[in-house]
Amino acid sequence: LEWFRIVNNNLITGSATDHEWSFLSSLTNCKNLKTIGVSENPLSGVLPTYIGNLSKSLQYFYAEECELQGTIPMEIGNLSNMLVLEHGYNKLSGFIPKSIGGLRNLQSLGLSSNKLGGPISESLCDLERLYNLFLGLNKLHGSIPSCLGNITSLGYLYFASNKLSSAIPSTLWNLKDILKIDLSLNHLHNSHAIDVGNLRSLLKLNLSRNLLTGDVLSTFGGLQTLVSLDLSNNILHGHIPESFDGLISLEFLDLCNNNLSGVIPKSLEKLLYLKYFNVSFNRLEGEIPSKGCFSNFSSTSFMKNYALCGPPRL
Numbered sequence: 381l382e383w384f385r386i387v388n389n390n391l392i393t394g395s396a397t398d399h400e401w402s403f404l405s406s407l408t409n410c411k412n413l414k415t416i417g418v419s420e421n422p423l424s425g426v427l428p429t430y431i432g433n434l435s436k437s438l439q440y441f442y443a444e445e446c447e448l449q450g451t452i453p454m455e456i457g458n459l460s461n462m463l464v465l466e467h468g469y470n471k472l473s474g475f476i477p478k479s480i481g482g483l484r485n486l487q488s489l490g491l492s493s494n495k496l497g498g499p500i501s502e503s504l505c506d507l508e509r510l511y512n513l514f515l516g517l518n519k520l521h522g523s524i525p526s527c528l529g530n531i532t533s534l535g536y537l538y539f540a541s542n543k544l545s546s547a548i549p550s551t552l553w554n555l556k557d558i559l560k561i562d563l564s565l566n567h568l569h570n571s572h573a574i575d576v577g578n579l580r581s582l583l584k585l586n587l588s589r590n591l592l593t594g595d596v597l598s599t600f601g602g603l604q605t606l607v608s609l610d611l612s613n614n615i616l617h618g619h620i621p622e623s624f625d626g627l628i629s630l631e632f633l634d635l636c637n638n639n640l641s642g643v644i645p646k647s648l649e650k651l652l653y654l655k656y657f658n659v660s661f662n663r664l665e666g667e668i669p670s671k672g673c674f675s676n677f678s679s680t681s682f683m684k685n686y687a688l689c690g691p692p693r694l
Contacts, residue, residue, distance in 0.1 A: 382415070384410075384415065405430060412435065414439050415441075416441045424449065427451075441464070456477065463487050465486060472494040473494070489514065493517040493518075496520060499523065500520055501525075508533070520539070529553075535558060556579060562584070563590065568591065569591040574592075581605055586608070595616070596611075600624065601621055612634040615639060616640060618640065631653050636659060640663065645669075660684055
């Protein structure tokens with residue numbers, strides 16, 4: 381047996397006593413097993429420690445939306461050839477075991493939407509081939525390890541909706557091939573300017589609902605691939621830079637609920653693809669641009685500012 385896949389059924393573990401996933405014990409006999417897929421079944425129960433006895437040839441383990449409970453056993457670090465580990469949308473609790481750093485070939489780690497707590501272990505920085513890192517919607521606290529900036533293969537980084545409270549490490553802005561970063565809904569701050577000038581492939585950046593301060597917008601103008609930028613609900617001040625007209629691919633821009641001042645640059649009229657724009661609840665003043673994409677925006681984009689003026693429909 382190489383491939384065991386029972387995804388999207390109505391199966392349960394059938395173990396009324398300990399609720400361990402006892403079916404995994406028989407799979408430890410399958411020395412050629414490469415894939416386990418049990419997602420979207422109401423299996424409930426907990427992962428047994430003998431998960432570490434599964435075949436070393438195992439590469440894919442999908443167990444999303446299984447009502448999985450308890451902690452992730454440290455023995456999971458024995459599965460040294462694992463490429464994809466997806467256990468999101470469950471009820472897993474406790475810490476992310478440091479032993480996960482032993483999965484040196486891992487390319488995708490999905491643990492979003494659980495009840496995981498504690499700090500993010502620096503052992504994740506040992507995953508040098510990681511492309512997807514999904515840890516959003518948990519109860520993780522403390523700092524983002526600066527060594528994550530050494531994982532040059534990272535394409536997707538999701539830490540949204542946790543309790544992280546450090547400064548955003550400047551090393552993250554060195555990941556020049558990353559496509560999407562979502563650090564929203566945390567307590568993160570910036571001890572220095574956010575220099576995103578190296579992120580030449582970035583498509584989406586969401587830093588909303590944090591504690592970012594200062595004038596951090598000046599380095600964003602060169603991101604020609606950026607499609608979505610959300611910096612709303614922070615404590616940012618300063619002006620919206622004229623250089624934002626360099627965000628030629630931008631479709632979504634949310635800067636609402638900050639302390640931004642000055643005018644909305646007329647140069648933003650050049651953003652041909654901009655569909656959503658929100659600068660409400662700032663301290664902006666002057667005339668609202670009227671040409672290009674601005675002909676489509678309603679008053680909800682500009683509410684509660686210091687002294688904006690524009691056509692009667694606004």
